[in-house]
Amino acid sequence: MSNELLLEIFYVVVGLLMYLVAFNVFRCKENQARIGTTLFWAILGTIFVFGSYLPGTIVGILLLVIGVLTATKQVKHGKVNAPTAEFSAEKAKALGNKVFIPSVLIAGLVICIAKFTNFSGTVAIGIAAAITIVITLFLTKADAKTVASDSDRMFQAVGVTAILPQLLASLGTLFTAAGVGDVIANNISNFIPEGNILIGVSAYCIGMALFTMIMGNAFAAFSVITVGIGVPFVFMQGGNVIVCATLALTAGYCGTLLTPMAANFNMLPVALLNIKNKNAVIKYQAYVAIPLLLVHIALMYFLGF
């Protein structure tokens, strides 16, 4: 089967799981934001199942509806069927180390499939999940109802953050289409004095980090900042092109560590791990990212020239 077909199948499965969440939320009469939350998951399910057949404009409108729902606090965590500590402790004793098999299997399968077959990394996640769910059910003897209620529980725990990476990617495309990058690069290069290596190197590194923080993506920043700052203020002064450009990219990654715009790295773990403080990951990373950015400037200055 081709990558595209499998991807489409996996999108449909994700969409159906979202419909399942919508259904569960709808049945839960205690949820104060019942209708809004149901709509949220149903709209997402629709985009995942039918996305390839819907015109972009319609999906855009649906996204705005989602925005109105979340802005007016109409999307809330409903009642879920959480496991009791006694049940888990008892099963942990019975299963022993076998309980790790699914976790290890997913990781191992994703790596093997991506490395040794022609399937892409994202398709590999889907295939690995499909194989592992069968093994998991065999190991635990859990029934279909447990699968449904645990899917519901996990999806609701991740909640709206699940779609943040996608949404920010869309914003990035929009920024590029509206010409945001060019405006920034022009502005920065206007007030850097020429002829000073340290200033040039600092501007290249800090520019990469700042621009990455805004765009949430170091790749988007790299071409813009390299053309706008790297070439005139670093390369033209005799800097080693390969060393400086490589350092500039990781200087950008220091910015990635500092921005909520890089949602899949900084916001998604918050949701996945259920961290109370939304900015906890960024805060922890700042203590490494900021000194490391200064190290980048030093490395570019000493190794690049």
Next chain:
Amino acid sequence: MQLIGILVIVVGFIMKLDTIAVVLSAGVITGLLGGMSIVEILNTLGSTFTTQRSMALFLLILPIIGICERYGLKERATHLIQKIKGMSAGRLATLYMFIREIAIAAGVKLGHAEFVRPLIEPMAQGAAASKYGKLDEKTEDDIKAMAAAADNFGNFFAQNIFIANSGVLLVVGTLEELGYTVDALSVANAAIPVAVIALIFAFIQNTLMDKKIAKRYEALQKEGAK
């Protein structure tokens, strides 16, 4: 003028307004100020969102993790880590970062959904819980953030050592377009110092976090003894 959209994002994130609404408003405002029509804006947002659905495929792993947790994943991880003498949450995070760096330098991707959530984070919590008993929420959050950060650090700063990494290809592609001749191997070599320094920095930070947690519980115990 287009930069007002960025201002909306910055202000929205700082004021902790609803993230989804902030992102959408910033998009619409930027598009309008950049001279796009509302239909163009909706179309750009919608089609990118649809083509980027692959970013959400990690959701397929969640049901499995959910079932494993129900069947005692965390309890067992705690049990196992207790048997390893001298393993602390911080040391585990540093060790994971090191593994993450080696793996990505060989082109193998691990990640938050596949590794940190099901394995590393429960083990790190277990390491701390075996020393201090039941953990308070603040300590739990600190350990979670440390585990998540270890993945990002390892991923970001070692990925360019792998010559077929998209970052390396981006550097090569961009520079060639600008008229420079470059080969991927020299880019990969130039990426090594940062990978080493990042690991040292993370080691220091994680060790300090271990000390901070130890102090927190020492103080609690003293209070309890009074």
